[in-house]
Amino acid sequence: MANKGIVPVKLSLTEGDFYTLWAPQWREHGAEWQAFLGAGEDLYVFSSPAEVLLFLESGAKHDLEAHPQWEAFNSKDAARVVPDELDYFDLVGTPSLLAEKPNRRNVKDVAANFRMARALGEVCGNTDIQVFFSSHSILSNPERGFDHFAGDNGLGEWTAIGRVVLTNWAKVLDALDSCVTVKKVDGEAATAQTKISNAQAAAKKAAEEEKARKEEEAKKVDPYDTTLWSAAGIDPIKVSIDGRTLYTLRTYIKAQPVFLGKYGEIFTFNSAKALVRWIIEHEDHDLARVATWEDVMTAANAGDLEVTVHPDNVYSFNGIVRDISTGLDAVDTDQMSRAYELLADAADWAADDSLNSYFLSHPRLQDYISYMLGSTNTAGYTPTPPFDEHAENWKELEEMLTKRFSKF
Structure with a gap:
């Protein structure tokens, strides 16, 4: 994440699914920073990627404009505001993930959700979230991956993490809800969505053409040349x-x-x-x-x-x-x-x-x-x-x- 610059993310919170931009940790002038789309003490979230695009195109001031890669990010096409599947954080669903037996997918998702909740808490300066993670060191273990939870000892540790979350997660969600500001924007969301869809279609076409080009080039490569x-x-x-x-x-x-x-x-x-x-x-x-x-x-x-x-x-x-x-x-x-x-x-x-x-x-x-x-x-x-x-x-x-x- 630290090298991804600025990425669109989807957050599932108590009130529903929201979208925003996240700048994972970066180093500047000897210090480490991370930020979300917002201004001052407000962290903005939006009801759809189209609303994120409307906000960016409105010219409204926000803190991410100071990010060293902002210009590069904002010069991309309209689809720049659409999160990849890996950038979806189901924070509300974290207890359900821990209720299952550990597997590669849910261990990865729990680690990602903890990482995002911690990031939101740090950027907002929310004491409840920060204390929750600092008080339970076991919560950092999902970052070790699925293999850490293999065997009886690993399963026991997974269950222990589930108990910590079951007892405290409602309070964490309340704190997360208080961190964000659901931003309302003026403009036609449908028009913005059309821009996004057109950009996605163009990107898909370009990807298909590039794939076809590479396949055609591969046909021209003589297998003997690799011997x-x-x-x-x-x-x-x-x-x-x-x-x-x-x-x-x-x-x-x-x-x-x-x-x-x-x-x-x-x-x-x-x-x-x-x-x-x-x-x-x-x-x-x-x-x-x-x-x-x-x-x-x-x-x-x-x-x-x-x-x-x-x-x-x-x-x-x-x-x-x-x-x-x-x-x-x-x-x-x-x-x-x-x-x-x-x-x-x-x-x-x-x-x-x-x-x-x-x-x-x-x-x-x-x-x-x-x-x-x-x-x-x-x-x-x-x-x-x-x-x-x-x-x-x-x-x-x-x-x-x-x-x-x-x-x-």
């Missing part, structure tokens, strides 16, 4: 080729690919679990020199490493040879482009010219792939059937790749 792999910049990759599925790892350093492997051999595994088991037991590979590899190993050794493959790192060679033989329209160019990316990365990492040498000796395949992938270097060139030779050549490219794999 350790993304943070480390090292990616699991999945390769489907020649009827088999294999897993390995790859990163890029200064735009150059680095695979899990050594001396041109890519270490591959037939399952994600096998990959994790292997990296825990081995450290002689090129990725071990990457700065963030230690982060991967820490998670692996702790049993927290899960292999998550981003869709961009899934490579399927299945069916490409058949589709090339069938015709230009049968080839999935996106699949071919991604497969070619892996072929090129593997050759670059191995630092050999095998791929370039192959294309030099098979220029028709190079022209075909360039055409299929939309290269501007093939202007005026259109592949013509039959495509059996192209299919056979592509098959040889796949074999060049699988020969780099440790397990195939």
